[in-house]
Amino acid sequence: MRRLPAFDDLRAFLAWAEGKGDLARISQPVALAQEMTAVELAALRKNGPILRFDHATGADGARARMPVVGNLFGTKARVAAGLGLEPDGVAGFGEFLAALRSPPPVDGMRDALSRWPMLKAALATRPKILRRGVVQESSLPDLTAIPVQTPWPGDAGPLITWPVVVTRPHGADVDDVQRYNLGVYRAQVIGPDRLIMRWLAHRGGAAHHRTWVRAGVPMPVAIALGCDPAMLLSAALPLPETVSEMTFSGVLRGARTEIVKAETVPLMVPAQAEIVIEGFIHPGETAPEGPFGDHTGYYNAAEPFPVMRVSKITCRKDPLYLSTVTGRPPDEPSVIGEVFNDLALPVIRQQIPEVQDVWLPAAACSYRMAVVKIAKRYPGQARRVMMALWGMLPQFSYTKVVIVVDDDIDIRNWDDVLWALSTRMDPGRDLMVLDRTPMDYLDFASPEEGLAGKLGIDATTKIGSETTRDWGRVMALDPAHEARAADLLKGVIR
Structure with a gap:
């Protein structure tokens, strides 16, 4: 079913894309505030390549400490590739996911053997726990070291837009990753060691947060930046609440998810990410988040959301920062949504x-x-x-x-x-x-x-x-006459 290799990390995916001529390196200075947004959207609207900004600049004009990657999933073909598929394989993969969700009864030994790909996928959901991950090779002093974009002119400040936020409910064991939630929630940077976590009430992270608030204790949170494509797409997929995105990413990747214990919070985190921000959300501590440009094409109002106090930032020795832009479609989330539409169809038809x-x-x-x-x-x-x-x-x-x-x-x-x-x-x-x-x-x-x-x-x-009326008959020509017309007009109409 998979036609592409398993991409173990973001770098493997970028290398594959570059080999196909689908990655462009931009060496000229590009400002993180708004200018980078314009470049990313211009590339997306022309079905352009992944962009690697090697000279991102902050408000003071200083060069960022790391490259910024944008427009990762700016085409449907790259979204499919993130799933390990060619574009024509998305529908079939959707049928596979529907069968994995509600498998039909086995009919004999031959049918049982034909289910081996499904069994292999199920086994791939079991994460592999490492003693040390490459994301813990080094560390950053604080959030100012990360080249976070300010996407739109009316935005309140720098906004982390591709975070994979890792949470678990109060009372769950650290190793029980089946109860983890991965969500993509925007995070506003409001200081060197503080950011605002904007999760809506119906999302998994917010549900976990309520369990910690009821217990009256700080909630551990980890934010993984620059994850592999399978984990990014798992975190964005509308999965059932009983399915852990951490484990499901193994199905998409075609290989077990590698995780490692965070250094300062009781959570397991993606071992192959570029950066992991660790910290705690204390009960009752909120700050006004926004306004920010949203997927509707409008700025949303400022509202109070939980504040995360950063305890440590681990990273690779030479990290990349993955970013995106959200706005009125077309944008990267809407491109991802088009592919998810095709993936969801078999599940819809099942019901x-x-x-x-x-x-x-x-x-x-x-x-x-x-x-x-x-x-x-x-x-x-x-x-x-x-x-x-x-x-x-x-x-x-x-x-x-x-x-x-x-x-x-x-x-x-x-x-x-x-x-x-x-x-x-x-x-x-x-x-x-x-x-x-x-x-x-x-x-x-x-x-x-x-x-x-x-x-x-x-x-x-x-x-x-x-109705009580006779319904009209749809008009249609004889297909043979249409074929004859096409033949007669060859070379006449170009």
């Missing part, structure tokens, strides 16, 4: 069999709108699919518009979707409106923070009791 395809348009912030293609068989089926999708995964609770169409519609072609909307949907009959449902509080259109409506649009052909 809602009549679904043939789902598209989450990147322009709609990757999850706020869904277009769903179904093989319709009975009246009311489109509405059932809408409700099933909204209730299937927590992430779909933030999808505020669902459009359901028939299987003759190309859902990735807006001309097709608009045709279905304008010819198969009646606003008085085919709209389903819900009120006061969960919503991303960053959605400023919501009448109340965290609560908003949902709109389901049935743009399918109406059958049975759905």
Whole structure:
């Protein structure tokens, strides 16, 4: 199933990309404040390469102590490569993950032997504990040694944008990594040894934080910077709450995850990362985070979030700093989201069999709108699919518009979707409106923070009791005539 090697660390992935001519080194000075953002977004919008900034400069014009890597997953092909796949292998890998999640019964010895790749993947989830990791070869004096970007003009300050935040619930053993959570939460630097951890209430890190607050003791936290592609993508995937991203990364990597005990906090951390920031969050200690430019294309308001006091920063001898930019799509998260859309489809079809395809348009912030293609068989089926999708995964609770169409519609072609909307949907009959449902509080259109409506649009052909009128017949030419036309026009129309 995997066509590419296992990338044990970020450097292996960068070397592979450079060998393919997909990495560009920029030697000219580039400012960390805003200028680097412009370069990264310009490269992404042209499907450009990974960027390595060898001369990043701070506010005082001084050269950063380490290179900055950006636009890592700026193309769908590189996201697929991070999974060890060519682009055409993503759909098949999604089916494999769906089977791994809910494997069908074994039918005989031959079928059992055919499951060996699945067994191998399951074994790869067991982390390998090292006595010492390369991420502990050296150390940094404080956060000022890390070349953190200030992405947008209205941002409150430097913002760590690709952190893999490692947490565990209070009472869990340090070695019990199955109960760990890895999350990508932005972290605002507010001093040499302090940063603000912005995790939303529904995320795993916030849930762990509540257990430590109830116990009334400081919470250990580690932030891994510059992890290998499999760990980065595992931390970003919308996995079930019962699945540890730390162990799941082994499935994506095709090799066991190497971890090591942190030096000053009771946590296991990625041994192959570039940098690990260790520290504690004390009960009740918060600071106003933001404003910062967000994936919606707007600045979010400043709000209080927990403060992390840094106890140590370990790193490789010559570390790299991995960064990204979040803004109105297209941006790197929206590119990742397009690939995750394809990965999630088999899981969706496992739960809602009549679904043939789902598209989450990147322009709609990757999850706020869904277009769903179904093989319709009975009246009311489109509405059932809408409700099933909204209730299937927590992430779909933030999808505020669902459009359901028939299987003759190309859902990735807006001309097709608009045709279905304008010819198969009646606003008085085919709209389903819900009120006061969960919503991303960053959605400023919501009448109340965290609560908003949902709109389901049935743009399918109406059958049975759905209509009392004879439905129109779709016009189509004979395929033989279309083929003849194409043959006659060869060389005439270019």
